[in-house]
Structures are given as structure tokens and as C-alpha cells.
Amino acid sequence: MTDVLGDPLGEVRDVRLVRIGRVDAGNGSLTVAEVGSQLPFPVRRFFTVFDVPAGELRGTHAHRECHQFLVAVHGSVTARVDDGARTAETVLDRPELGLYLPPLIWGGQLDYSPGAVLLVFASHPYDRSDYIEDYEEFLRMVRSGR
Amino acid sequence: MTDVLGDPLGEVRDVRLVRIGRVDAGNGSLTVAEVGSQLPFPVRRFFTVFDVPAGELRGTHAHRECHQFLVAVHGSVTARVDDGARTAETVLDRPELGLYLPPLIWGGQLDYSPGAVLLVFASHPYDRSDYIEDYEEFLRMVRSGR
Numbered sequence: 001m002t003d004v005l006g007d008p009l010g011e012v013r014d015v016r017l018v019r020i021g022r023v024d025a026g027n028g029s030l031t032v033a034e035v036g037s038q039l040p041f042p043v044r045r046f047f048t049v050f051d052v053p054a055g056e057l058r059g060t061h062a063h064r065e066c067h068q069f070l071v072a073v074h075g076s077v078t079a080r081v082d083d084g085a086r087t088a089e090t091v092l093d094r095p096e097l098g099l100y101l102p103p104l105i106w107g108g109q110l111d112y113s114p115g116a117v118l119l120v121f122a123s124h125p126y127d128r129s130d131y132i133e134d135y136e137e138f139l140r141m142v143r144s145g146r
Numbered sequence: 147m148t149d150v151l152g153d154p155l156g157e158v159r160d161v162r163l164v165r166i167g168r169v170d171a172g173n174g175s176l177t178v179a180e181v182g183s184q185l186p187f188p189v190r191r192f193f194t195v196f197d198v199p200a201g202e203l204r205g206t207h208a209h210r211e212c213h214q215f216l217v218a219v220h221g222s223v224t225a226r227v228d229d230g231a232r233t234a235e236t237v238l239d240r241p242e243l244g245l246y247l248p249p250l251i252w253g254g255q256l257d258y259s260p261g262a263v264l265l266v267f268a269s270h271p272y273d274r275s276d277y278i279e280d281y282e283e284f285l286r287m288v289r290s291g292r
Contacts, residue, residue, distance in 0.1 A: 035189060050241065051170070125180050
């Protein structure tokens, strides 16, 4: 069952922090998530981000249609989210935390710890035209109701 | 485009080592894979395996129907594969390598480096009855053509 955590991200439109199942045993630890449950959209693509220098801010764009799901599978990453009216930050520092970002959320990631690996699932194949990289354009879109 | 690497795993039935796209830049590195291309099946579930003690052998089962795709997203893991007639091992030590395991391949993972994280995609939701955990039963199944 999906476990949506209560946290300040709930203030940002439709952004959710999700608890993924985790099992710790003597022979290792495991996290597990299923599409349609913890991972709330069909997965068409995944990417990993790593070797990010200290002080780097990555992301800083929104998507028109693409949904994303972020998991720090090693180390920690701070995720910043912005719906055009409210902003929030959360630290992804456990592999059992997933951050769901719907379309039209401006997202950025910063403070990668040394060795951190961010895993991102996307609902769409790569499409350059799906990216909104101009913040003023983003604001116009969300304020006009798209 | 899928890039299937030539290596000894080609001797084991339908097991493939796949090169995932990788981009290195001054602000960090990225790997990207798309479902239907590098990742050759629809994803219904993912799991991560980590904090595995040195000397531990994990996996050691086959699946009746489930396809899997393994990526060491941090550190390195040795993957052992066995189709009932031939066995092979490969070291997954770069996040741009994916190992595709079809059903009815006996798989095991060992030699997790400290901090290693193995990411596994699965084509099916969790189903206890899909697991074959008895090696003799596995051999009977593959030798009888299922």
C-alpha cells in the first residue's frame, strides 16, 4: 500500500513524498516499489545522476506532461519543488523515500553528498519540447491554468 | 539504440549485457535508459539491494515468468547466470551496464563492494509462486523444455 508521508511538501500542488517498502536482514537490505502503487505512473524511462560536484544545483526546469519519481538510492540529495505559488525543500537521504513530481512543478536538486546517486523514473520517453526551462514562462503557464 | 555487448554471457541462453547511455559533464554524470529500447520489457516493479555483507551470495533462484534487468548504480556486484547447461559470471561495476535476465535463468549475485547498490527492474508484480528456489526443480524444468 502507498504510504504518503505528511510533510511540508504537501503544501506544493500534488507533490508527494512516498514511503517505499524496506526490509533489513542479515544478508542485506532491500527496498521494493511497484508501478501503480508506490510508483504512481507507467515507467517509460529511468535515469541516474551521480558524480555531482558540491555546490551544484541541477534540474531547474519543469515538464509539460512528464511525471517523475525521484529516489536517492545512495547518499543524500536535497530536492526543491515549486508550483509557482509555493516552494518547499526536502532531503532525500534514505532509499525508502520516493518523491513524486507531477507535470508543471519546477524542480531542482542540490547538495548531493559525495557518492550520492539519484534515480529518476519518468512517465515519458525523452522529448526536448516537454521541458520548460524558462522560469517566467513556467509562471505564465501555471498562472494561466496551463 | 540498444547496444548489446559481446562477452561470455552470450553463451548463456538469452542473457544479455546492455550498454546504457552515459553522459559525463562538469556538473555531474547521467545514465539514461528507455523501456522498449535498452530496457527490453514493461516495468512493473523495481527493487534495490544494498548493505550486503562481504562473502554473501544473494539471489540463487530463477523465475518462471518474470524478466529482470540488473544495474549496479553504485559500487560493483558480480552476477552469476546459469541456463541449466552453461554458466557465466560478469562484474557489474559501472552504472551504464545493464544485465538482462529472461525467465528460467538461475541467477545469483555476490561480491558486493562496500556501499554497492544493485537496482533491479522486474516485468511482473511480486508473486511468491513465480520463484523457483530448488535447483534440481530448475534443472528438470529447463531440461524438459519447461
